Amino acid sequence: MKQSRLFWIFSCALLAVALIGGSWSAGPAVADTIELNYANFPPASTFPCVQMERWAKEVATRTNGKVKVKTFPGGTLLEAKNMFDGVVAGGADIGCLATAYQPGRFKELEVMDLPIGFPSAEVAGAVMWDLFEKYNPESLQKVKVLALFTCAPAQVLSKKAIRNLDDLAGVKLRAAGTGVAWMKLLGAAPVGMPQSDVPEALQKGVIQGNVTSMDVLKDMKYAEYCPFVTVADLWVVPFAVVMNQKKWESMPDDVKKVFDDLRREQVLWTGKYVDGHAQDAMEWSKKEHNVEFIALTPEQKAEWTAKAAPLIDEYITKMEAAKLPGKQIVEDAKKLTEKYSKELK
Ligand code: 3IO
Secondary structure (H helix, E strand, C coil), X not given: CHHHHHHHHHHHHHHHHHHHHHHHHCXXXXXXXXXXXXECCCCCCCHHXXXXXXXXHHHHHHCCCCEEEEEECCCCCCCHHHHHHHHHXXXXXXXXXXXXXXXXXXXXXXXXXXXXXXXXXXXHHHHHHHHHHHHCCHHHCCXXXXXXXXXXXXXXXXXXXCCCHHHHCCCEEEECCCHHHHHHHCCCEEEECCHHHHHHHHHHCCCCEEEXXXXXXXXXXXHHCCCEEEECCCCCCEEEEEEEHHHHHHCCHHHHHHHHHXXXXXXXXXXXXXXXXXXXXXXXXXXXXXXXEEECCHHHHXXXXXXXXXXXXXXXXXXXXXXXXXXXXXXXXXXXXXHHHHHCC
């Protein structure tokens, strides 16, 4: 009796070893697996991270599990300001950055910061992608670009009601990139900082509001701190998803094809997602936090837009000083915006 029990224990152990060994000896598949780290700076709930998870899932499906993407939201691998250099140095294989957080660096893409009149993130993303393909910016030569997109048009999220330019005068508001210069032209007292630093600044009262797209009312809980939103449709903030060039070159052709085929699709998917999510967040903020949405009249909107117009001339002058075709880029951006506004929505 005792002996037969020992026999069983022994057999089970053998079987277990055989099974584990068996799954290891499926080794070639495991050895072929490509693992990629993907860094992002804002919290997992926000749209740049939602698009990251969607991309990771699509890549896993389309490569039949050959590529595994490990995602790092919330600045756990690289943060907003060292994202690009971190990816170039190999600190992450892939990184998502807001190009507008580093003015002067991604010059051709800065046209996306200007008052061109982008009606939505979907249109802005399509325009950005075409401009990227046409101008092939010098600043992006050291990386493989996997996607480009923007947030939805920015609105004024604030602690006090802003119904006109007088209400806006001297108000300390956080903005990103060219948004700082834009808010100065409107008479506010803007402070530049990444989205990830805003919650603390709002809680400490360092700022009285944030000029950004409405998705973050919900995803970053700004609806709890900002009972008023002025819907002014200001700028969009451009983003880039970039991959370490050596890592890219090390991948097999079938995987490269999957990544390449996903690029423009991901651009449009993200635009559509964030536009829809901004609307959802608006409804949610009304219902859950009683946030008041203040719509500017068409006359007011025209007045606010006109005040920001000098940004375009400044951009062209700066670009031409750098021997870059600023005027042509602005004209293209306007034409493409018209085209995609009809084609998309
Ligand atoms: C943004 C950046 C990180 C997470 C969510 C976000 N929604 C809109 C943006 C871009 C932006 O408006 C900003 O202000 O940085």
